[in-house]
Amino acid sequence: MASQNQVGNIISQPYKYGFITDIETEKISKGINEDIIKLISNKKKEPEFLLNFRLKAYKQWLKLEEPDWANLGYSPIDYQELIYYAAPKDNHKKASLDEVDPKLLETFNKLGIPLNEQKRLSNVAVDAVFDSVSIATTYKEKLAEHGVIFCSMSEAVNEFPDLIKLYLGSVVPSSDNYFAALNSAVFSDGSFVFVPKGVNCPMELSSYFRINSGDTGQFERTLIVAEEGSSVSYLEGCTAPMFDTNTLHAAVVELIALDDSSIKYSTVQNWYAGNEKGVGGIYNFVTKRGQCKGKRSKISWSQVETGSAITWKYPSCILLGERSVGEFYSVALTNNYQKADTGTKMIHVGANTSSTIVSKGISAGHSSNSYRGLVQMGPNASGARNYSQCDSMLIGDKAAANTYPYIRSQQPVSNIEHEASTCRISEDQLFYLQSRGIGFEEAVSMMVSGFCRDVFNQLPMEFAAEADKLLALKLEGSVG
Amino acid sequence: MILDISNLHVNVEDQPILKGVNLKINAGEIHAIMGRNGSGKSTLSKVIAGHPAYLVTSGSIKFNNQDLLSIEPEQRARSGVFLGFQYPIEIPGVSNLEFLRVATNSRRQERGEEELDTFEFEDLVNERLKIVQMNPTFLERSVNEGFSGGEKKRNEILQMALLEPTLAILDETDSGLDIDALRIVASGVKKLAKPNTATLLITHYQRLLNEITPDFVHVMSGGRILRTGGGELATKLEESGYDWLDNEQNIKEEEN
Numbered sequence: 250m251a252s253q254n255q256v257g258n259i260i261s262q263p264y265k266y267g268f269i270t271d272i273e274t275e276k277i278s279k280g281i282n283e284d285i286i287k288l289i290s291n292k293k294k295e296p297e298f299l300l301n302f303r304l305k306a307y308k309q310w311l312k313l314e315e316p317d318w319a320n321l322g323y324s325p326i327d328y329q330e331l332i333y334y335a336a337p338k339d340n341h342k343k344a345s346l347d348e349v350d351p352k353l354l355e356t357f358n359k360l361g362i363p364l365n366e367q368k369r370l371s372n373v374a375v376d377a378v379f380d381s382v383s384i385a386t387t388y389k390e391k392l393a394e395h396g397v398i399f400c401s402m403s404e405a406v407n408e409f410p411d412l413i414k415l416y417l418g419s420v421v422p423s424s425d426n427y428f429a430a431l432n433s434a435v436f437s438d439g440s441f442v443f444v445p446k447g448v449n450c451p452m453e454l455s456s457y458f459r460i461n462s463g464d465t466g467q468f469e470r471t472l473i474v475a476e477e478g479s480s481v482s483y484l485e486g487c488t489a490p491m492f493d494t495n496t497l498h499a500a501v502v503e504l505i506a507l508d509d510s511s512i513k514y515s516t517v518q519n520w521y522a523g524n525e526k527g528v529g530g531i532y533n534f535v536t537k538r539g540q541c542k543g544k545r546s547k548i549s550w551s552q553v554e555t556g557s558a559i560t561w562k563y564p565s566c567i568l569l570g571e572r573s574v575g576e577f578y579s580v581a582l583t584n585n586y587q588k589a590d591t592g593t594k595m596i597h598v599g600a601n602t603s604s605t606i607v608s609k610g611i612s613a614g615h616s617s618n619s620y621r622g623l624v625q626m627g628p629n630a631s632g633a634r635n636y637s638q639c640d641s642m643l644i645g646d647k648a649a650a651n652t653y654p655y656i657r658s659q660q661p662v663s664n665i666e667h668e669a670s671t672c673r674i675s676e677d678q679l680f681y682l683q684s685r686g687i688g689f690e691e692a693v694s695m696m697v698s699g700f701c702r703d704v705f706n707q708l709p710m711e712f713a714a715e716a717d718k719l720l721a722l723k724l725e726g727s728v729g
Numbered sequence: 730m731i732l733d734i735s736n737l738h739v740n741v742e743d744q745p746i747l748k749g750v751n752l753k754i755n756a757g758e759i760h761a762i763m764g765r766n767g768s769g770k771s772t773l774s775k776v777i778a779g780h781p782a783y784l785v786t787s788g789s790i791k792f793n794n795q796d797l798l799s800i801e802p803e804q805r806a807r808s809g810v811f812l813g814f815q816y817p818i819e820i821p822g823v824s825n826l827e828f829l830r831v832a833t834n835s836r837r838q839e840r841g842e843e844e845l846d847t848f849e850f851e852d853l854v855n856e857r858l859k860i861v862q863m864n865p866t867f868l869e870r871s872v873n874e875g876f877s878g879g880e881k882k883r884n885e886i887l888q889m890a891l892l893e894p895t896l897a898i899l900d901e902t903d904s905g906l907d908i909d910a911l912r913i914v915a916s917g918v919k920k921l922a923k924p925n926t927a928t929l930l931i932t933h934y935q936r937l938l939n940e941i942t943p944d945f946v947h948v949m950s951g952g953r954i955l956r957t958g959g960g961e962l963a964t965k966l967e968e969s970g971y972d973w974l975d976n977e978q979n980i981k982e983e984e985n
Binding site: 701 | 778779780781782801802803805806807811812814817818819820821822823824827828831832835836839871888892
C-alpha cells in the first residue's frame with residue numbers, strides 16, 4: 250500500500266534521452282590555455298574582434314575564484330581535464346537539410362525534435378545544437394521575410410558582426426562571474442535572435458541543445474535583441490546521454506529589450522541528472538540575464554528545471570527603462586541526489602518598474618532544492634513594485650527545501666511583497682484521490698502539476714503540455 | 730451479497746481498534762452504524778476503502794464475493810466502493826472539474842464504458858449538480874479548497890452521483906450540516922440508492938435517519954457491533970443515549 254516513503258521511492262524514473270549517437274567526432278586536445286582558445290576561434294573562422302573578446306575573458310577568468318556560496322557542494326572540477334570543443338567531423342553548415350548527416354537528424358527525431366520539412370514542428374523554428382556546433386536551423390527564410398534574424402552564433406559573428414560587437418557582453422560582461430568568464434573565453438555555439446523595430450515575430454523560436462560527448466563541456470551563448478515595439482517568444486530545451494562522469498555545461502544568455510518591446514524566454518531543462526545514487530550527471534552553471542533597456546519594455550523568464558546533477562542558475566532582469574517589467578516563473582524539481590540552487594535577481598533601476606517572481610520547488614529523494622533571489626530597488630526606482638511568491642513541496646522525508654530571499658531597497662517610495670510556503674503531499678490527500686479511483690502515480694503527478702499550475706500557465710502553449718508530461722515522467726516508476 | 734465482513738480485527742499503530750466485526754449487506758439495503766466517538770465506526774469505513782494507516786490483523790472483507798483486502802484503494806473505488814469522507818480533504822491547485830472527470834473516467838473504464846471527453850463530461854456533471862443543488866462555480870475551484878463544511882459534503886455526494894457506486898459508505902455525512910443542507914444531501918442519497926446497490930450510513934445522530942429510513946441499524950462499541958435491529962433501535966438510542974450499552978458491552982467482554 251502507498252505510504253509517504255513509497256512516494257519517495259516511485260520517483261526513480263528511467264531517463265529516455267540517455268542514448269549516445271555513434272558519430273565520428275572531432276575533438277581538440279583537453280585543457281584550457283591561450284593556444285586552445287586561438288584554436289577554437291580559428292576552427293570557427295572568427296573575426297579578430299571575437300578572438301580578442303575571448304582572450305580578454307580568459308585573462309579575467311584566471312583572476313576570478315570559483316564561487317562557493319551556493320547551497321550545492323560538489324566535487325571540484327579539473328578544468329584542465331575537460332575538452333572545450335567537440336563537433337561531428339563533417340560539420341560544415343549545410344545549405345539544405347538533405348545534406349545533414351542522417352545520424353544527426355535521427356538523433357533529433359528521437360528527441361522529439363524532427364528537423365526535416367515534412368515532420369518539423371509547425372509554427373516553431375528550431376536551431377539544433379549538437380555538442381559544440383549548430384547543425385541546422387529551420388524556417389530561416391520564412392523569418393527573414395519578416396526581417397527576423399534567427400541563426401547560430403557562429404554564423405552571426407561573421408554575417409552580422411556589427412550587431413554582435415554592439416550587444417555581445419553588454420548585459421553579462423565577461424568579468425561578471427567565474428562561469429561567465431569561462432564561457433566568454435571558450436563558447437562554441439548557440440543562437441542569435443534579432444527582431445527589428447515594430448515586428449512581432451510570427452512564430453515561436455526554439456533552440457535545442459544536445460550534449461553527446463562525455464568528456465566535453467558545452468558552452469553555448471545565446472543573444473536575443475528585440476528592437477523598439479517588437480516582440481518574440483523563445484524556448485530552449487536540452488538533454489544529454491547518461492555517463493557516469495560529470496559533464497560541465499556553462500552557458501551565457503543575454504537578452505536586450507528596447508522601448509515597448511517584449512521578450513519571453515522559456516526553458517525546459519532536462520539534462521541527465523545522474524543515477525539514483527547520484528553518480529554522473531551534468532553540472533549546470535548558467536548565467537542568464539536580461540536588460541529592459543527601453544521604456545515599457547518587458548522580459549519574462551519561465552523555466553522548468555528537472556535535470557542536471559547540479560544547477561546554479563539565476564535568470565535575472567535589469568529594469569533600466571521606466572515602467573519596464575520583469576517576470577520570473579520557475580518550477581524546479583529535484584530527485585535522488587540532485588542539487589539545485591536557483592532563483593532570480595530583479596534589479597529595479599528605473600522609475601515605476603515592476604517585477605513578479607513565482608517560484609515552485611519540488612524536492613524528492615535525497616535532493617536539495619534552494620530558491621535564492623534578490624530584489625533590489627535603486628535610488629531612482631521611485632514607485633517600483635515587486636511581488637514574490639516562493640513555494641516548496643517536499644516529497645518523502647529525506648529531501649530538503651531552502652529559501653534565501655534577499656531584499657535591498659534604497660528607495661522609500663517602492664513596494665515589495667514576499668510570500669513563502671512549504672507543503673508536503675500528505676498520505677490523506679493521496680488516499681482521498683485513490684479512493685476516487687485515481688491511481689497512486691497519477692495522484693502524485695496531479696498534485697505536483699496542480700502545485701506548478703501558476704508557472705505552467707506562463708509557458709508557450711505548445712510546451713505547457715510537454716512540461717506537464719515531463720514532470721509526470723520524472724515522477725513515474727513502479728508503485729511498491 | 731454486496732458486502733460480507735467476517736471477524737475483522739484492525740490495529741492502528743499497534744493498538745487494536747476493531748475487535749471482531751461481522752456485517753453482511755445485501756443489494757437494495759440501507760444500513761446504519763451508530764455509536765459513540767471512538768467506537769470504531771470511522772475506522773471500519775476507512776478499512777473498507779483501503780486507508781494505508783490501518784493494519785488488518787485478521788478477518789476478511791468480501792465485496793461482490795471478491796476479496797477486498799488484497800486490492801489497492803483505487804481499484805476498490807473503480808469496482809464500485811465509495812467512501813464519503815467525514816472530513817473531505819483539500820487538494821490545492823487541482824481543479825475540481827478535472828479531478829471529477831479523471832475519477833469518473835477511471836470508474837467508467839472499469840465498467841467497460843467509453844471515457845468521456847471534457848465536453849461530454851461537462852454535460853454529465855451539470856446534470857448531476859442538480860441532485861446536490863450545487864452552483865457550477867464549484868467546479869472551477871481547487872478540490873475542496875476554501876469550501877464551507879456544507880459545500881464539502883455536497884461535493885462528496887456529487888462524486889457519489891458521478892461514480893454510481895455499488896456500495897456507498899457515508900461517514901458522518903450529516904455532521905456540520907444545517908437542516909436545509911441535510912435535506913439536500915439526504916434526498917440525493919435516496920435518489921442514488923438503486924435496487925442493485927447498497928448504502929451504509931455512519932452517524933451519531935437520529936436526524937439523518939429521520940430523512941433516510943434504514944433497513945438495519947447496528948450499534949458499535951469498543952470495536953464491535955453490539956446490537957443489530959431495525960429503525961426502532963435508532964429511536965431508542967436517541968431517547969436513552971448510549972449509556973445502556975455499557976452494561977451490554979461488559980457482559981460481552983466477560984463472555985469472551
